Amino acid sequence: MLDKPAIGAPIGMLCELTHRCPLQCPYCSNPVELERPAGELTTGEWRDVLAQAAALGVLQIHLSGGEPTLRRDLEEIIKAAADAGLYTNLITAGVHVDRARLKALLDAGLDHVQLSLQGTDAATADRIAGMQGGFERKMAFAQAVAEEGVPLTVNAVMHRQNLAQLPEMLEIALKFKAHRIEVAHVQYYGWALKNRAALMPTRRQMDKATEQVTEARERLKGRLQIDYVVPDYYASRPKPCMGGWGRSFLNVTPVGDVLPCHAAQTIPGLTFDNVRDTPLKEIWETSSAFETYRGTGWMKAPCRTCPEREKDWGGCRCQALMMTGDAANADPVCARSPFHHLMEDTAAGESERHDDTFIPRRFARSDA
Ligand code: FES
DSSP, X not given: OOSSOOOOOOOEEEEEOOSOOSOOOTXXXXXSSOOOGGGSOOHHHHHHHHHHHHHHTOOEXXXXXXXXXXXXXXXXXXXXXXXXXXXXXXXXOOSSXXXXXXXXXXXXXXXEEEEEESOSSHXXXXXXXXXXTHHHHHHHHHHHXXXXXXXXXXXXXXXXXXXXXXXXXXXXXXXXXXXXXXXXXXXXXXXXXXXXXXXXXXXXXXXXXXXXXXXXXXXXXXXXXXXXXXXXXXXXXOOXXXXXXXXXXXXXXXXXXXXXXXXXXXXTTOOOOBTTTSOHHHXXXXXXXXXXXXXXXXXXXXXXXXXXXXXXXXXXXXXXXXXXSOTTSOOTTSTTSTTHHHHHHHXXXXXXXXXXXXXXXXXXXXXX
């Protein structure tokens, strides 16, 4: 039992290069308080962090944002990662990358592209993303990616207002030769929480989506890998969020704070070390933010004696905090949690509302 676990190497690192973004998605996963460009890590600082990550054992980095392609030095950052032997995945909205830029990123060593889709037609996608013409640009980017033969994952972010487009999402993935699609229901942290009532799918929608995915997996076997996770509010077993806190993943913010998960700053009382002051290895192995929920020693009932505790690691700390007020509680997705009814009641209440108005995410002009 891992009451005091041995600390292995992290496998993956999310590099949030900037919080700037041309889209205004209502489920933005960046913190409610965005970092300003003036504080962003420099090219040289990222180069150093990437070398440290490789030495620590990281294998893959995910270059994210905001929109990472807004960094003019993205080619240099990718080259530094490639030189350090890291596999690079670019997570992008694809609206600001023309063919020449894509080629430059590939020349620098980019290995893989992950493209987000908000909808399957311009009217839906542009309304959700809050960017006129965004869908058309995205499709042009996907075409360029397919023609360049770059490994592609489509990230289909699903919710009540676009779940009916799931079959077309799969068609788009096939059209652009994606090898994988993540059918990702919105996770309700940060900004998404503000829009939960406008985005929560109904039980009927969710069941239909599950049927469609099951059918498509059979039909498209060998052509398209479909990753699908039931939305948390309709589940009864928690996901091992981040593969367990501080077990295989770390997240570096635009200003260099190192987090166990992208939403960890929502948990009061945690303090985060910064790569500008502390070596990455030291942060990974000893930072109090990583140590607080590592292993199983921090768990309370019912997790503490649960036979599944080293499989699901108690689920998601951020969700436990949000729904129960204590990040050390079991994730209320778990049917054994005394708070589980909150998830079902919330989903049932919010999904049947007929108001689809949401609050768009905006990167304030003064910050851009
Ligand atoms: Fe923070 Fe799940 S998002 S632990």
